[in-house]
């Protein structure tokens with residue numbers, strides 16, 4: 001009895017000492033029959049601490065998203081949403097019905113736009129919890145539906161992803177409908193980032209994966225802010241982010257951003273003692289993949305930044321357009337870029353070869369867009385080949401290799417390590433009549449290079465700084481002058497004199513075969529004449545025309561499938577043009593050596 005009295009007294013004291021909002025916690029439960037109406041951004045139910053809110057956010061004019069957001073920061077960052085594909089009009093209602101159904105109806109059409117799949121399970125109340133989880137529970141406080149079990153693009157501390165859980169990147173920063181990026185723990189236990197065949201949901205390209213099929217079980221975002229993949233026995237298989245800041249002093253979330261990068265963000269709480277001096281903005285602590293521009297390589301689909309674009313990884317993902325191109329939609333840079341000029345005519349009578357020029361972009365590559373590949377050529381030859389080819393939109397050149405690429409360009413990215421030069425073919429001003437009879441105007445340089453970015457933080461100032469820096473960097477590349485022509489032919493190949501090859505072939509004695517424009521001889525090289533080679537001597541060269549010779553060279557190099565035959569060197573002396581290959585007695589190579597198409 002005394003115990004009971006003491007207990008009651010204690011409880012009373014506690015009650016009196018607690019600040020009022022906390023005592024209201026139990027009263028925060030949302031009773032059957034409650035509803036919220038979408039009128040403005042203040043239609044919400046807050047969690048007991050006020051840190052999270054569930055309700056309506058006005059996304060466009062008269063369009064409302066039912067969502068959960070961080071409610072104590074000015075950004076009101078959304079962490080979950082119900083109807084991203086299906087916004088509702090002003091006056092729409094979300095309602096917890098008397099029979100425990102939870103549903104959203106549009107005010108204008110009266111249609112149901114969303115519902116929690118909890119009908120008939122005995123829901124007796126709803127609650128917005130301080131963890132950011134919105135729950136529907138029964139009388140014994142068992143959660144029958146949780147927003148944590150239906151994540152959209154974000155997970156929060158204490159949230160887990162199970163096998164078959166998927167995060168969907170939103171369309172743009174402000175459009176919550178799904179796009180082509182996914183983060184999913186598959187049924188087999190593999191955790192991956194992938195693109196879909198948008199607008200379908202099927203998997204297109206996996207661009208990051210833990211390779212844990214057979215053992216991956218759960219993705220855990222634990223209370224200290226670490227995110228990791230565990231096996232069924234709880235051992236950690238993959239550490240995705242090991243937090244260095246405390247959840248007590250920082251808000252945390254991990255989001256599959258609309259640029260396809262999964263980032264772990266923190267935001268200093270105003271009360272956080274260790275958070276003093278931090279910028280009041282979301283800061284990314286870690287992210288995967290390390291460089292999305294390089295990891296997405298797709299034969300189909302827009303890659304990281306969309307067709308014809310260039311992706312650059314620098315703090316965030318920066319999408320830009322090549323010179324002569326501009327964004328199809330500046331508000332949605334992932335849609336890619338369009339040409340600002342009329343494409344080259346393919347009419348043989350008016351080839352327009354001299355109506356185009358190149359803008360050089362260093363370290364810029366469009367892998368997998370090529371329809372032609374030439375080896376052992378100069379950059380100048382590469383430029384000429386692209387100019388003369390109406391299908392060519394861009395040429396990539398590196399170490400005597402030339403790739404011609406057509407529209408739409410795929411997987412464009414800045415890659416300083418690879419060292420490929422991008423040559424963007426652009427129509428000269430006034431060189432053609434536009435469709436309406438007027439001249440198609442080339443735009444001002446400053447509008448040609450527009451930069452879109454998804455950034456570390458949502459701070460507008462940082463955004464601005466990055467935009468400015470990128471603009472300056474890109475402008476510098478843009479204004480670089482065309483390089484002087486490189487010496488003819490190639491690096492990493494041995495140069496042979498005519499005499500050397502004459503000796504190696506014993507005076508061009510043993511003929512292996514003859515093709516339309518070349519004869520192939522057997523030879524031996526090396527100190528002890530141990531290395532067998534095939535020397536391909538080009539016949540009937542048109543000496544006067546360097547251009548024709550180069551064309552001939554390219555025709556040959558086209559048949560040089562690198563995996564089949566190793567080119568060792570060449571001779572380019574006076575009228576003598578020869579290529580030296582490793583000799584393989586394998587007869588299947590004969591067709592290649594004698595100039596038949598491969």
Ligand SMILES: *[C@@H]1O[C@H](CO)[C@@H](O)[C@H](O)[C@H]1NC(C)=O
Nearest residue numbers: 040041057058059075076077
């Ligand atoms: C409502 O919230 C949205 C999204 O957070 C924001 O873009 C909009 O400006 C807000 N509207 C008002 C009136 O505050």
Ligand SMILES: *[C@@H]1O[C@H](CO)[C@@H](O)[C@H](O)[C@H]1NC(C)=O
Nearest residue numbers: 122138139140141142143144
């Ligand atoms: C609440 O749900 C749990 C799990 O479904 C169930 O075991 C329990 O009996 C339910 N309680 C009530 C009061 O319905």
Ligand SMILES: *[C@@H]1O[C@H](CO)[C@@H](O)[C@H](O)[C@H]1NC(C)=O
Nearest residue numbers: 148149150151160161162165
């Ligand atoms: C994953 O399973 C756990 C139980 O192990 C459950 O509490 C949690 O809600 C589930 N999450 C999802 C997203 O299904």
Ligand SMILES: *[C@@H]1O[C@H](CO)[C@@H](O)[C@H](O)[C@H]1NC(C)=O
Nearest residue numbers: 059060063087171175176177
């Ligand atoms: C979001 O993008 C989709 C796809 O382009 C579009 O259909 C939808 O209207 C957009 N939603 C909003 C609110 O702009």
Ligand SMILES: *[C@@H]1O[C@H](CO)[C@@H](O)[C@H](O)[C@H]1NC(C)=O
Nearest residue numbers: 214215216231232233234235
């Ligand atoms: C837990 O499971 C993983 C993967 O299935 C396995 O490699 C590891 O040895 C297991 N650890 C323990 C302690 O059982």
Ligand SMILES: *[C@@H]1O[C@H](CO)[C@@H](O)[C@H](O)[C@H]1NC(C)=O
Nearest residue numbers: 222223224225226228236242
């Ligand atoms: C969260 O995970 C990290 C990394 O495994 C661990 O060091 C930390 O103790 C965990 N925190 C909690 C509360 O479990």
Ligand SMILES: *[C@@H]1O[C@H](CO)[C@@H](O)[C@H](O)[C@H]1NC(C)=O
Nearest residue numbers: 226228236238239242243244
């Ligand atoms: C994560 O960080 C914690 C504390 O910094 C450390 O104890 C733990 O070993 C780390 N875990 C991994 C897997 O790196």
Ligand SMILES: *[C@@H]1O[C@H](CO)[C@@H](O)[C@H](O)[C@H]1NC(C)=O
Nearest residue numbers: 427428429430431432439442
């Ligand atoms: C384009 O036309 C204008 C007016 O006809 C002329 O002044 C200008 O030099 C032309 N530009 C080029 C690049 O031909």
